[in-house]
Amino acid sequence: MGSVNAISKPTPVNPRLSSLPGESFPVCIIGLGLIGGSLMRDLAAAGWPVFGWNRSAHTVKVANRSGFDVSGDLDATLRRAEAEKALVVLGVPMPALPRMLEAIAQHAPSVGFTDVTSVKAEVHELVEQHGLTDRFVGGHPMAGTANSGWDATMSGLFDGAVWVITYDNAKNRGQRGARLWLDTWRRTVQMAEAVGAAVVPTVARRHDSAVARISHLPHVLAEALAVTGDMGGPLSLTLAATSFRDGTRVAGTEPELVRAMCENNREALVKALDEALALLQKAREDIASPGQDLHRLATEGHAARMRFEARAGRKVKDAPRRPIIRVQPGAPGWTDQLSSAESMGAQIGIF
């Protein structure tokens, strides 16, 4: 009986954070890969009206068979988004974005939209070039697996994950733009919360700088470690144990994915890499000089890891330990609140 009720009257996945429990709005997802497709699954499960488009006829067929409202006609899908005043979510990879922005400008001229790509400054620039800044909010759900495509989609992918939402366009909007943009921003937050994510606000460039440090740099270091270990030949690989295994794990990522994420964030990654190189050069000098020691690097690295551990693994559902700041979109001083939240790496909720 309980399960019948659950089906007939869907409840939000994360009612504690949704500002308006039970309120939903239509969402149109363009591109149903791992992120877009998993988002569709979770929104549908939460009872939200959700429909979408995918390029592959096979995916359209498979998704339809599973009961999802998916079309292979991009223009018609966007016209429907416009008619139903849906929030459009761009789930396509970076190279496909320009074409999608053109289609949005043409077929969905008045609805807000967001994206899910892993860099944000370049996306904001593209959106600006297409004159769509008034109704765009950048997004980056920090979730994923090594797999991609509709077949890799899953329920619960975003539960407890951080979902970065940009606020670059919060200021200097015209009156019409202000209302539409604020509505888009609020809806993007509500949608992320509905699938259990923890919303963290940033501006695009600070997001890109952060992910360069904690996501792209780890990939570059892992590749270099894997190659250096391998250059030691079979003996090295036989002796390799957990420290090498952990340090090279992300070198198992498809090389083209590593290239795409690193090459889309060149400026920030060069800066992070230069900082790491300076530390490693210093370590090299210290190790080469018997009078020197590694005390400072080992101590600071250990302290940094401890700080990370103190913050990490904070799932929304099991821990209130990450600070949560409540903001009212558009209220006086609200962007200062977002800026405060950003500098603390804090989660936000809206009211």
Next chain:
Amino acid sequence: MGSVNAISKPTPVNPRLSSLPGESFPVCIIGLGLIGGSLMRDLAAAGWPVFGWNRSAHTVKVANRSGFDVSGDLDATLRRAEAEKALVVLGVPMPALPRMLEAIAQHAPSVGFTDVTSVKAEVHELVEQHGLTDRFVGGHPMAGTANSGWDATMSGLFDGAVWVITYDNAKNRGQRGARLWLDTWRRTVQMAEAVGAAVVPTVARRHDSAVARISHLPHVLAEALAVTGDMGGPLSLTLAATSFRDGTRVAGTEPELVRAMCENNREALVKALDEALALLQKAREDIASPGQDLHRLATEGHAARMRFEARAGRKVKDAPRRPIIRVQPGAPGWTDQLSSAESMGAQIGIF
């Protein structure tokens, strides 16, 4: 009934590899930390005659209470090893080795001995300086946890682990030295096999070069990554997910342990670090130049990780996939066999 039999008639942990099933000999373990103490547990459990010494009176008391044959008198313990023709295992850390070598020269003048420290060239030099090369075989069980001391000891620590055994001293021994050294080498292998380890032969310098690449370099890179991520402030740590978590895991190791392992292997670590730095500098140039790409590093790193995965996780008990080469200590050409095994990173067994 079966368990009574098992207790009254101990069988080797790893009979498949022991050349002479059931054969055991006295083992004297000097230093009962994580490695030495766990070795004592496993040998005792396998029914081997094993006794030892520890500096801490508390450890002696606790170990005795648990039924282990442990003394706090170093000289007497070594005299007993001499009288019982035991294999002596030095389980003390590097700084304590010189004193132990003096004690062995004085109180156990004719028995063979091995060690368990994580670098080998420096130990071989120390042994040479004490004139004990004729009866020394270097060892390095690639097993451990983040903890240390008798309280951290456990059963089964070596089961499936690689136990490196050096053969630097296999040649150019005098006739007396040859027999004693061969006997020490054979016993060291048998003891490692008795606790379930996979024996891999190397010469000391190649061991040190390999562990610099696959154990010490990962620590240095992890420290640098942790610091660089942390320099991004709270936002970076909030966005950090699995790639940062895995890449910095070993930065959680006690800084003094990291220092000790890196500073004891300076020469080999500088070489490994220089190779990694060259790869990272090239990556930095490629990322900074929009016309360049990361194709080569990403592809080679991925291939290296795949090769590691293809070899790794091969527990002795569940996989014959790591090549096993059978050698007869002292037979014509046997060091060539060891050299072949080393270049393949192969496991050996003796007959």
